[in-house]
Amino acid sequence: MDLLGYGAFFLTTALIFSLVTLGLNLQWGLTGLFNVGLAGFVAIGAYTSALLTTPDDAARLGGFGLPILVGWFGAMLVGGIAAAITGIATLRLRSDYLAITTFGVAVVVQLVALNAQKLTGGPFGIGFIPRPFGSLAETPLLFNLSNLAVVSAVTLIAYLALEHLSRSPWGRVLKALREDERAAISLGKSARFYRVQAFAVGGAIMALAGALQAHFTGFIAPDNYLPILTFQVWVMLIVGGSGSNLGAVVGSILVWAIWAGSGALTSVLFAPEQQARAASLQIVAIGVMLCVILLVRPNGLFGDKPLRARFGKRAKAAAGEST
Amino acid sequence: MNLQFVVDGLLTGSMIGLGAIGVTLTYSILRFSNFAHGDFMAWGTYATLAVVGATGAMFGKIAPIAPLSFGWPLIVALIIGMAITGLLALLLDFVLFARLRAKGQAIIVVMASFGASMALRSLLEFIFTSRPTYFSRAIQIAMPVGFGIRITPDQIALLLLTAVLVLGVHLLMTRTQTGRSMQALSQNAALARIVGIDVASVVRVTWIIGGALACVAGVMIGILIQIRPFMGFDMLLPMFAAAILGGIGSVPGAVLGGLIIGLAEAGAVQLIGAEWRAAVSFIILMAVLFVRPVGLFGVRER
Numbered sequence: 001m002d003l004l005g006y007g008a009f010f011l012t013t014a015l016i017f018s019l020v021t022l023g024l025n026l027q028w029g030l031t032g033l034f035n036v037g038l039a040g041f042v043a044i045g046a047y048t049s050a051l052l053t054t055p056d057d058a059a060r061l062g063g064f065g066l067p068i069l070v071g072w073f074g075a076m077l078v079g080g081i082a083a084a085i086t087g088i089a090t091l092r093l094r095s096d097y098l099a100i101t102t103f104g105v106a107v108v109v110q111l112v113a114l115n116a117q118k119l120t121g122g123p124f125g126i127g128f129i130p131r132p133f134g135s136l137a138e139t140p141l142l143f144n145l146s147n148l149a150v151v152s153a154v155t156l157i158a159y160l161a162l163e164h165l166s167r168s169p170w171g172r173v174l175k176a177l178r179e180d181e182r183a184a185i186s187l188g189k190s191a192r193f194y195r196v197q198a199f200a201v202g203g204a205i206m207a208l209a210g211a212l213q214a215h216f217t218g219f220i221a222p223d224n225y226l227p228i229l230t231f232q233v234w235v236m237l238i239v240g241g242s243g244s245n246l247g248a249v250v251g252s253i254l255v256w257a258i259w260a261g262s263g264a265l266t267s268v269l270f271a272p273e274q275q276a277r278a279a280s281l282q283i284v285a286i287g288v289m290l291c292v293i294l295l296v297r298p299n300g301l302f303g304d305k306p307l308r309a310r311f312g313k314r315a316k317a318a319a320g321e322s323t
Numbered sequence: 324m325n326l327q328f329v330v331d332g333l334l335t336g337s338m339i340g341l342g343a344i345g346v347t348l349t350y351s352i353l354r355f356s357n358f359a360h361g362d363f364m365a366w367g368t369y370a371t372l373a374v375v376g377a378t379g380a381m382f383g384k385i386a387p388i389a390p391l392s393f394g395w396p397l398i399v400a401l402i403i404g405m406a407i408t409g410l411l412a413l414l415l416d417f418v419l420f421a422r423l424r425a426k427g428q429a430i431i432v433v434m435a436s437f438g439a440s441m442a443l444r445s446l447l448e449f450i451f452t453s454r455p456t457y458f459s460r461a462i463q464i465a466m467p468v469g470f471g472i473r474i475t476p477d478q479i480a481l482l483l484l485t486a487v488l489v490l491g492v493h494l495l496m497t498r499t500q501t502g503r504s505m506q507a508l509s510q511n512a513a514l515a516r517i518v519g520i521d522v523a524s525v526v527r528v529t530w531i532i533g534g535a536l537a538c539v540a541g542v543m544i545g546i547l548i549q550i551r552p553f554m555g556f557d558m559l560l561p562m563f564a565a566a567i568l569g570g571i572g573s574v575p576g577a578v579l580g581g582l583i584i585g586l587a588e589a590g591a592v593q594l595i596g597a598e599w600r601a602a603v604s605f606i607i608l609m610a611v612l613f614v615r616p617v618g619l620f621g622v623r624e625r
Contacts, residue, residue, distance in 0.1 A: 034430050036358070036437055089609060093616050095430050096356040100563045101612065103358075104605040107560050115598045227556075231441050234434065280448035287442025291419055294435050298426075 008144035010260060011253075015148075015155045016213045018252035021236045022158055022245060023205030029242035030166055031198040032178040033091075034099040037106030038206055038233055043113060043225035044082050045075035045207025046214040050126045051119070053215070060118050060126075068132055072211050079207020084200035091195045106230065113222035125221030129214050147216055154212060155249070158205060162245050165201075174198055228283065232259065235290050241300030250301060259286070326470045328589040334478055334547060336585025337485040341540035342558055343565035343577035344492060345533025351509035351572030352529045353424070355432040359415065360537060360562065361555030362443040363408050367538025368545045368554065369451055371397070371404030375458065390476035392459045393546065401542050405535035412534035413527060415439060421526075440556065447552040455549040458542075481543050488539060489578050492532065496574055501528055509572045557601070561588070564604035568611050570621025579619065583607070 020042060027033045035041075049071035057063040066074075086105055090098040113120045120126065133146040165171050176184040177191050185191055214220045232255065240251020262285070266278040293300065342364060349357045378396040379385070387394040419439060423432045465473035496502035504525050507515040516522060537555070544554050565584050569576025588603045611618060 032430070034433060089612050093612065096350070096433060097567070097612060097616070099358075099430075099433055100356055100560075100567070101608065103563070104560050104608055108602050108605050111599065111602055228441070231437070234437070238434075277449050277452060280445040280453075283445035284442045284449065287438045287440075287445065290438035291435050291442070294431060294438070295419070295422055298431065 005141045005144050008141075008148045010256075012144070012148045012151045012216060014253045014256040015151045015249075016209050016216065017233065017236060017256055018249040019151075019155050019158055019209035019212065020206050020233050021240070021248040021252045022155075022162055023202040023209065024233055024237050025242060025245060025248040026162060026165075026205065027199055027202035029237065029244070029248070030171065030178065031174045031195055031202075032095070033087075033195060033199050033202075034095055035102045035199075035202070036099050036230055036234075037102030037104065037109075039225040039227060039229040040102070040106035040109035041079050041083060041203045041206040042210035042213075042229065043106075043109045043222075045079045045210030046220045046224070047113065047120055047126070047210075048078045048207065049075040049211035050129045050214050050220055053130050054126060054128055060121055068130055068215055071215070072208060075207045075211035076204040079210070080200045080204035082207075083203020084196055086203075087196040087199040091192050091199070106225075106227065110222055110225060113225065120222075123222060125219060126214075127219045129218045129220065131215055131218050151212055151216065154208070158208075159245055159249065162205075166245070170194075170197075231283075231287070231290075232256075235286055237300075238290060238293050238298075239300050241302040244300075244302035247300055247302030255286075325593065326472050328593050329586070330472055330474050330478065331592075332586030332589030333482060333582065334543075334585070335588055336582035337482060338540045338543050338581075339558065339561045339565050339585055340578035340581025341485060341488065341536045341543070342562040343569065343581045344489075344574055345537050346562050347566040347569065347571055347573065347577040348505070348509075348529050348533055350566065352505055353420070353432075353526065354512075355420075355424075355429050355436065356563065357533075358433065358436045358559065359440040359443060360533065361557070361559040362440050362447075363412055363534050363537040364541035364544075364555035364558060365447055365552055366411055366443060366541075366555075367404050367408035367534070368541035368550050369447055369552075370407040371400045371538065371542050372456065372458065372545065372550060374400035374403045387459070387461075391480060392461050392463055392477050397458060397542075397546075401539065404542065405538045408538035409531035409534035412530040416526070416530055444552050444556055451552065453552055455551045457549055458545050477546055481546065484539070485543075488536065489574075492536070492574055495532075501525070505529065506572075560601065560608070561585075561604040564608040564611075567616075568607060568618055570618030573618070573620040576618060576620035 020038065023041075024035060024038055027035050049068075051062045052064050052066045052074045053068055053071040054063040055065050082105070086098070086101055090101045114123055116122070131147075132150055133143060136143040136146060166175075173184065173189050173194050176187075177189065177194060181191055210225075213224075233252075236252040236255040237248055238251070239255050240247030240249070259282075262282050263279070266282060267275060270278040342360065345363070346357065346360050349355065349360065375396050378400065382396070385394045385396055419435050420432055423435050463475040463477055465475045467473050494502075496505060501524075504515070504520045505528065507518070507520055508522065508525050512522075540558070541555060544550075544558075548554075561581075561584050565580035566577050567580070568583060569578070569580030584604050584607055587607060588600050591603045592600055
């Protein structure tokens with residue numbers, strides 16, 4: 001019974017991660033936009049939803065006590081707007097500038113979460129976030145299973161919507177822009193406009209994932225949104241294979257299993273005073289894994305075949321023959 | 324407003340500027356933003372610390388040079404640390420970046436540098452733990468120099484060191500064949516190859532300069548503030564902002580950008596409070612990207 005409960009808990013966390021990874025896959029896998037500050041967007045979603053739905057609190061702004069669904073939509077709206085602003089500022093420039101700016105967004109969100117006590121509760125975070133099916137909390141198994149059902153449903157909807165989007169004309173324009181920007185522009189597609197849209201939708205999905213997580217645990221603090229989160233999600237996407245929504249989900253579950261498993265292993269193998277050091281070794285291992293996958297199997301498990309390289313070679317060969 | 328912020332700002336600015344030189348050179352010559360650059364800083368500092376510890380074990384306690392808080396072991400260790408950091412950068416390039424560069428997708432290299440940054444930093448945490456350490460625990464008395472400004476001998480020495488290093492790099496970039504090759508490669512890589520510039524050796528020099536200067540910046544932080552595995556990662560955003568503000572590829576620009584950001588941070592600490600310091604570089608970065616993305620001394624990209 002305990003095992004089943006833990007399994008449900010584990011899958012819920014993994015599926016929330018896979019929702020973030022799906023958002024990143026839309027930004028990076030489909031559109032080629034590099035977001036190294038995704039922890040910031042997840043945090044924006046979590047804090048927005050928490051502010052909208054918690055009961056009134058004298059120590060900080062709001063606590064508006066709105067329904068949970070309103071919190072989720074609010075999170076998506078604010079996360080999407082934040083991503084759109086970031087995109088508008090940087091997408092006319094080189095791709096590295098977007099990377100640096102998103103990195104900065106994560107730093108600033110972290111600062112606001114820590115220091116703007118009136119808004120975010122500061123280092124102590126926000127508690128008493130309403131949980132869906134909170135009334136079932138006395139029977140943990142039922143509670144975990146119902147949470148799993150909610151998160152699975154949301155992830156499934158996001159997955160189907162993204163699959164539909166990537167096959168739609170809109171998705172084909174994004175892929176065209178990723179593969180050959182000049183050709184796509186020559187067909188009359190505004191590269192910047194499409195990219196800002198993709199970045200905003202991706203940001204909204206990440207924010208939704210943050211909100212789900214907040215309502216699942218009932219408590220959020222700035223420590224949940226450190227750069228390590230960004231890093232984990234990137235590894236999940238690269239392992240699964242960027243460009244594939246299925247890969248994003250499978251990669252998330254797989255990497256989260258490795259992460260949780262190795263975490264459990266270190267807590268068994270190492271003495272308590274050595275555990276902080278063992279945990280840092282865990283990060284080293286995952287970092288090396290990311291680099292090795294990039295070197296050896298850049299398409300991950302289910303990644304898109306690199307169209308550009310193949311056509312590039314063929315095009316070069318053709319050009320070589322004609323001269 | 325107390326004028327002390329000028330000294331604090333110039334010192335922070337020197338640390339940012341020295342780091343930003345490496346960032347701007349890597350960006351303009353190797354064409355990617357290196358997220359592991361901050362961790363070169365931390366690795367250089369810990370390497371220097373380890374060498375200081377080794378000399379202490381070999382020669383016993385050595386008295387510091389008159390007004391300064393450190394003696395010759397730190398100076399020797401800094402030079403060795405610079406070499407080690409340069410070699411570390413070369414090694415990382417050989418194992419990782421060069422192979423990915425050969426595949427021709429610049430943004431993959433950025434992602435790899437992000438992964439390498441996490442691994443390098445956590446490795447430091449594993450070896451040295453995340454507890455802060457210091458080169459010296461002695462307290463220096465700051466001398467008043469008028470206008471309500473106080474400065475310690477260490478601070479004067481480090482500002483002079485920064486000036487000498489920046490001048491040196493500037494002369495290297497403008498007066499030597501290597502420097503001109505670096506500029507040529509950053510302006511037009513294809514043409515530089517055609518006129519016979521040895522790209523591999525230019526890339527090596529770029530990594531060594533970037534790594535060595537990152538080490539000096541890290542040791543400055545170590546002497547004036549403290550040594551932590553996260554010390555370099557926290558400098559990453561200011562360094563990127565300084566490099567972009569100064570204009571990618573410009574060494575004087577990177578230093579000037581660093582000084583501007585350092586002064587702005589120190590001013591913000593006085594006016595708003597120290598907890599918002601890290602937001603200053605983000606605001607400056609956004610302003611530059613909206614108003615003048617090529618930066619102060621930048622040239623439009625071809």
